């Protein structure tokens with residue numbers, strides 16, 4: 248039975264572990280799908296390429312208020328799709344070829360197949376081409392096997408040709424109508440993409456607001472704006488689904504009672520789960536916690552000595568920048584076992600690339616209240632800073648929370664154009680312990696650029712009087 252120094256399961260963030268420092272290691276890399284994992288193939292990268300395209304398609308609708316009349320002539324869906332995947336698919340392919348065939352990887356054995364734990368630090372791999380399963384063992388194993396979309400148990404749904412984020416970007420043609428089940432990240436981003444490209448979008452959410460994990464003010468504003476763009480059904484459940492020719496029929500239960508919604512494409516966007524169940528992690532003694540994530544400590548060590556985990560399979564954040572960070576931690580800790588470094592999860596930011604865009608770091612106001620923290624809060628509208636005037640933006644705002652005495656930043660939330668870019672100074676300030684007073688007045692803010700939104704939000708914080716002010 249082949250034995251390795253280290254086996255890495257999953258070529259998303261796991262693939263980035265290997266560099267020239269591992270040249271002397273005997274390594275196995277296992278992948279059952281496309282090289283590059285979720286982010287490259289079906290996640291961050293293609294979605295943002297579609298989002299940018301959608302933003303461009305949406306400009307005529309935004310331009311009229313500026314006195315510029317534009318029309319959107321035509322959306323060439325297949326050209327868009329093929330441009331995007333024409334760029335992505337070769338990257339996945341060349342990543343695979345590099346690991347299999349390049350001299351740099353003479354020490355790496357690539358297994359193209361599905362790995363399942365079959366004993367203590369032992370994996371059995373069933374090749375993707377249906378060949379004979381092979382069992383391997385290793386001194387150390389990195390589990391970087393990610394997660395997959397969750398599909399709820401709805402009567403009749405399994406018989407429908409529904410889509411998830413894994414498949415919807417490769418549609419053959421744009422449908423006239425699309426229904427999106429769920430009110431989270433994936434729903435918000437794809438509703439923007441497809442509606443901007445001309446699809447009539449309905450969003451069915453079981454709760455009372457979209458993006459409800461956000462700060463309540465952000466979620467409420469997003470939901471209000473979403474209702475102007477899409478048919479948003481809140482407090483609504485799909486209780487039965489059936490297919491009639493090309494049309495999917497969804498039986499809904501909501502505030503309007505029972506009704507039937509017809510749609511051409513159904514996108515199920517109801518969350519993701521880690522792939523631990525498919526790996527039979529118990530066979531090697533790995534422990535999982537709620538939701539099936541692997542238990543890891545701050546060094547990314549699992550509960551079995553010599554087995555590490557990173558990214559979506561163990562992290563409560565389903566975010567690529569977190570998976571990348573944890574990958575760098577595992578990489579270091581494999582190389583330098585006597586100088587372990589810990590993951591830094593203090594200030595994990597996120598962004599939703601919808602329209603409007605959203606970005607946040609730190610505590611929401613509801614979390615600050617629940618923790619009984621002493622905090623002050625300030626909001627700043629885009630419409631009250633010069634560049635926001637230029638954009639005629641009347642709906643965007645930034646919200647910041649801080650400790651009233653020390654000025655320590657507790658949380659920041661932005662809804663509006665460029666929110667994922669504008670949030671970065673807050674991430675930096677919180678990561679390096681910069682307080683609100685120093686951040687506001689200890690540096691120049693380019694006038695009249697959009698970051699004045701941040702400057703003004705900071706200046707509005709009703710902090711206690713301090714000599715530093």
Ligand SMILES: Cc1cc2nc3c(=O)[nH]c(=O)nc-3n(C[C@H](O)[C@H](O)[C@H](O)COP(=O)(O)OP(=O)(O)OC[C@H]3O[C@@H](n4cnc5c(N)ncnc54)[C@H](O)[C@@H]3O)c2cc1C
Pocket residue numbers: 256257258259260261277278279280281282283284285286287289290291292294295360361362363391392393394412433522525526557558559560564565566567568569570
């Ligand atoms: C639609 C969508 C949009 C997203 N957009 C963003 C975004 O804008 N920003 C952001 O930060 N995050 C985003 N994410 C989340 C991000 O993609 C993930 O957090 C990240 O890719 C996780 O990386 P990973 O390495 O943990 O897992 P993955 O990238 O999923 O890699 C796991 C790999 O393991 C392989 N594998 C699994 N099980 C086995 C097995 N048993 N045997 C062999 N191989 C196996 C899989 O095939 C896969 O290639 C998005 C996700 C989705 C779905």
Ligand SMILES: NC(=O)c1ccc[n+]([C@@H]2O[C@H](COP(=O)([O-])OP(=O)(O)OC[C@H]3O[C@@H](n4cnc5c(N)ncnc54)[C@H](O)[C@@H]3O)[C@@H](O)[C@H]2O)c1
Pocket residue numbers: 399400428429430431432433434436452453454458516517518519564565566597598599600
């Ligand atoms: N921009 C980004 O960083 C980005 C983009 C897309 C996805 N992601 C990551 O991928 C993850 C998955 O995204 P997502 O939108 O699928 O999940 P999500 O957790 O963001 O949202 C899931 C939604 O589905 C609803 N839901 C759950 N179960 C349901 C059921 N049985 N019936 C009806 N509704 C149900 C929830 O109430 C929620 O509104 C996210 O948590 C996020 O971390 C990130």
